[in-house]
Amino acid sequence: MNLRALHRSLILRLVGISLLLLLIVQAAGFAVVQTFIVRNARAQIERSLDVDERVWRWLLAQNAVRLQEASALLAADYGFRSAVNSGDSATIQSVLENHGARIGAAMTALLDTRMHLQSTSPSRTAADYQSAVDQAVPALVAQPQGSQIAVVHGIPYQFVMVPMRAPLLVGWVLMGFPVNETLVSEMQQLLSVDVAIQVRDATGAVAVPVSTLPDRALTDLRDFRMGGEQVLGGETLLVRPVRLDSGTTSARALLLRSLDDVVAPYRQLQILLGVITVAGLVLFALGSAFMARRVTMPLRSLVSATHRLSQGDYDAPIEHTRRHDEIGNLARSFDRMRLDIAGQQGEILRLADTDRLTGVPNRERFRRAIMEAIGPGNGQRPVAVLALDLDRFKHVNGVLGYALGDRLLQAVAERISGQARSPQDVIARLGGNEFAMLMPGADEAAARDMAQRILRAFETPMAFGDRTVDLSAGIGIACWPGAAHDADTLLSHAEIAMYAAKLRLSGALLYEPSMDSSSxxxxxxxxxxxxxxxxxxxxxxxxxxxxxxxxxxxxxxxxxxxxxxxxxxxxxxxxxxxxxxxxxxxxxxxxxxxxxxxxxxxxxxxxxxxxxxxxxxxxxxxxxxxxxxxxxxxxxxxxxxxxxxxxxxxxxxxxxxxxxxxxxxxxxxxxxxxxxxxxxxxxxxxxxxxxxxxxxxxxxxxxxxxxxxxxxxxxxxxxxxxxxxxxxxxxxxxxxxxxxxxxxxxxxxxxxxxxxxxxxxxxxxxxxxxxxxxxxxx
Missing domain, CATH: 3.20.20.450 (EAL domain)
Known part of the structure; x- marks a missing residue:
């Protein structure tokens, strides 16, 4: 990943986290508002349904009073009572049918004092009337002034019953009025509430014969246990079931109010909150991006600085060091680190190329110096390498101690360095008691002369306090071109000649192929x-x-x-x-x-x-x-x-x-x-x-x-x-x-x-x- 990608990634993370937090807060607020709206709407609907239920029961009661009054007129009719006393069935049936039609009763019947059917209007069968008697009469006998709902062929009817006296009780007039669209429409117009009549037959099947709901919602009203909050026809409704009987029949009215309609006035508020949220997110994103950019731009600069440091560039200063915030502290820490690394790197490079005891170049630095001296830009300029190994140095270390041995090596390095012809000559310690000298531009004669000068320099004993040490050395000489074709071989040949010189006690020897046991x-x-x-x-x-x-x-x-x-x-x-x-x-x-x-x-x-x-x-x-x-x-x-x-x-x-x-x-x-x-x-x-x-x-x-x-x-x-x-x-x-x-x-x-x-x-x-x-x- 490049620096720009890192930069963008950090901005995206900062902006993304900020927006996410804001979105969470806004979503939480929106959820609280939505919950409050829905809860308030439910409470409002519940209060409305309480009123609706009371009104519904009042309407049924008023309807029952009206029906009872109409039934009482029939029972008080002189002609009807005479026909009952004389047992004129045709007249009785004709009166029941005509009076029922006049007052809108769908079922009219005459019961004897033992509550048995005597005569009925021809609009229904005897079985229908008997079902109505079985469902409604027991409750009406217990409460003569009331009404009772009975279901006949899946249709709910409101029945009333009044006594007929001449002057003694001679029978009962039973009249049933259907609970139809007229009643539920009146309820809807009066209170803007939907009403559905739900009935259940003996097999458990549920039907809705009367309803103010659209047809698409009727298929969802087949559950007789329905109540509370329901989704009907894609609309959320609160349902209040109201029993229509005293328990002997299975019919009830469902009062339904739309939760969506009540919540609808608040939709504008929610939309406004949504717009404010989106606008806030946009503004917050822009502000966060701006602030994140102010943070990431200095970081990008620091990343570039660390990349330069990793490439070994310790010279370019770190930017933003004059800031007085955390970025400035970080930049100043990076700059101090840059300076420390530069110092340490310089020291490491110096130690990597320098013998720590004597301070002269080590073998690796000497090898590179040879490569530079015989490199392509050297042409045919001669180069000589002298390798020198001290005699009996191990014995000196054993007798005089390692501390004096180290001082002796330092003195040897100084003495050899004192023989150098020019600053171009390189003196190195190859290891142990082995030293070397590189002489760019020196031929064989110059190399031999240098070897003799070094040997003569060793003729003077080295003094360390009250102790003196006599030293000698074997020196090997290898010249380029001629003795080798690369730096390693040239140094190796000088060392081979050095070991031959020590073996023959010859002081200094020029390399010859016959000396090389590896040839x-x-x-x-x-x-x-x-x-x-x-x-x-x-x-x-x-x-x-x-x-x-x-x-x-x-x-x-x-x-x-x-x-x-x-x-x-x-x-x-x-x-x-x-x-x-x-x-x-x-x-x-x-x-x-x-x-x-x-x-x-x-x-x-x-x-x-x-x-x-x-x-x-x-x-x-x-x-x-x-x-x-x-x-x-x-x-x-x-x-x-x-x-x-x-x-x-x-x-x-x-x-x-x-x-x-x-x-x-x-x-x-x-x-x-x-x-x-x-x-x-x-x-x-x-x-x-x-x-x-x-x-x-x-x-x-x-x-x-x-x-x-x-x-x-x-x-x-x-x-x-x-x-x-x-x-x-x-x-x-x-x-x-x-x-x-x-x-x-x-x-x-x-x-x-x-x-x-x-x-x-x-x-x-x-x-x-x-x-x-x-x-x-x-």
Whole structure:
């Protein structure tokens, strides 16, 4: 429903309710008036009927007196009395007929003193006269001066009876006069009342022989019980029944007055009230509509305002706020709500796009920024994305507490933001201890330079009160166009390069397809790697270590190589990182360890007292069954754990320090020698290092190689050797590529050396040959 429909609907409801209430009041008043009119009319008619009934009875009485006088003249006639005394029947009958005709009597009869018929006028049969005698005579004998109604052949007759004396009582004269239209017409003319004579015969049938009513109403007068208010011929009448006998006959007169005629004078008043009601309704409807419109128009404006609010438009002000009525209060409340929602919406949008801890954009905002930077309007302008993940941050949180960890993340965000080239560069926190930078217009060289600037910024420790924290990070770089075709892929590639940089401890790395374990090539490579173990495509190589102290010893580091049937020799960097990511590195470690155990168990190798170093990854250290699996392989082939040195990087220990320390203690108790690999590139504390059951420190090759040209690297090597010896640990230097470096290490009292100057990694048989040749040279 649109706003106009809502507006109209409210107006209709307001006007409709108002009109309905007015109509109810008017209808109630009209009903009261109508009831009063009808009640008053009924009372008026009842009073009139009372008069009518008295007049009717008076007319009957007067008629009876007149008839009695006429009958008395006949009874006093000398000739008639003589004929009765002489028994002259013909004369008697002739006199009865003539006198009856003269006075209008329809039935004339002579009764003897025992009330038996003696003679009758010939107008009726003897049976008719006997019926009349049976109905009227008993009542007339009881009241000689009165009259009695008798019904003969459905016609009511008024009978009177007078005695005939000569001088003694010789008989009775009975005369009957019909109750006909003359009497009822006289009644109607006198009082304007309708009269109907209703008779009932012995069978119960009801007839109306005499009536002033129209013919259409006569059919409704067949009920002998009729009385009160009746509808006859479509007209409402009040009926007053009046008995015409003393109970021996069934005849009565019905006095009828029209209720409609009495109410008719009030019809004009009712019509006038109706006109006034209709006019009032029209005027009230117009007034209600006008008032409702004054109410609904502001409401319509408020509805429009709420619609704009629902569409996110919080700028347009609400109207009608200056009114001083309820609408104004409502409008002001809406306006306050608009301002509050606008503020809250702005805050929500800010929080939705901002990391709450550091205040920099979050991952979703950073993703949209990438989409805008590489959008259609960008053209071919280069874009670079840097993903950065802090090293050993979990350890910092565990040692220094989460509060200081949060402060550290805030400081990192500020330090990265300080390296931005321009306001167009976007710095974001992707989650946890992972940050990113978007560099619109930056190519690969600019991205590498930015990564180095960030790494150099991290070289300065961060101070928090009396505590300082050294940080490093792995940075991944992905450039557009080239590395990806959309924002999500570009960010994903930067993160993949970042994880590769952390794994290789390389500081910053540019994304290469070979890093992506989810790419089709990498997935195929990993699938084939799983099969390579079963197909015996992997090879165990050994890189010799030499002692620089003159002490006897034979050692080597075990390295894995993959002889692919189609790709040839696959470099470790193409499959080891992905084995780390997928967890398959555990199978590779067990395979290398088993191959080394089998090699050491050979009779030709046993006399050499060779110690082989094997690298353990973070996943290996976190495997609770590692010590059991290694112990089972040693027991199966009868090789001692002292024949192995297990190398662990500092980062592997720092990721889960408590679990790593527990596993290292188990391995040490089994007899394994433990070595910290790539020492100097991580951030393990000396106190923590002292707690670990390690036997050896292995100096990272970057420092060893740099000894030839950088005094700082030599100082680091010298300090590391001194530190290890002070802790009772031996030292191995890897990356020896020249004789000068080897001699310098010897001068610094390094224990063992490893590098290409000594030997490249060799297959096992070649290693035995090299070992034999080296022994002969000594």
């Amino acid at each position: 089709a090539v990498s997935l195929s490579l990993l699938t084939e790697l799983r099969r390579a173990v079963d197909r015996n495509e992997l090879r165990l190589f050994l890189q010799p270590k030499v002692t620089l102290t003159g002490q006897p010893g034979h050692a080597a580091e075990a390295l894995v190589r993959w002889q692919h049937p189609e790709r040839g020799m696959v470099p470790p960097l193409q499959f080891i990182p992905f084995a780390e990511q997928t967890g398959f590195v555990r199978q590779l470690t067990l395979w290398m360890f088993e191959q080394a155990v089998i090699f050491l168990a050979q009779p030709r190798v046993q006399p050499l007292a060779l110690r082989i170093s094997i690298n353990l990854s973070t996943r290996d250290l976190l495997d609770p069954e590692l010590s059991n699996r290694l112990g089972a392989l040693l027991a199966r082939h009868g090789v001692s754990a002292e024949s192995f040195c297990l190398e662990i990087t500092e980062s592997a220990i720092m990721d889960e320090p408590l679990r790593a320390e527990a596993m290292l203690n188990l391995l040490s108790e089994q007899g394994f020698k433990l070595s910290i690999d790539d020492f100097g590139t991580g951030y393990s504390s000396l106190a923590y290092l002292k707690r670990l059951p390690v036997d050896e420190l292995k100096i990272d090759k970057s420092f060893v190689i740099g000894m030839a040209s950088d005094d700082g690297d030599e100082q680091i090597v010298r300090s590391t050797i001194d530190l290890a010896h002070n802790l009772g640990l031996s030292v191995v230097a890897e990356g020896v590529e020249t004789v000068s470096i080897l001699e310098r290490l010897r001068a610094l009292h390094c224990d063992d050396a490893q590098g290409y100057y000594i030997s490249r990694p060799l297959p096992m048989d070649d290693f035995l040959a090299w070992h034999a040749s080296a022994a002969e040279r000594k």
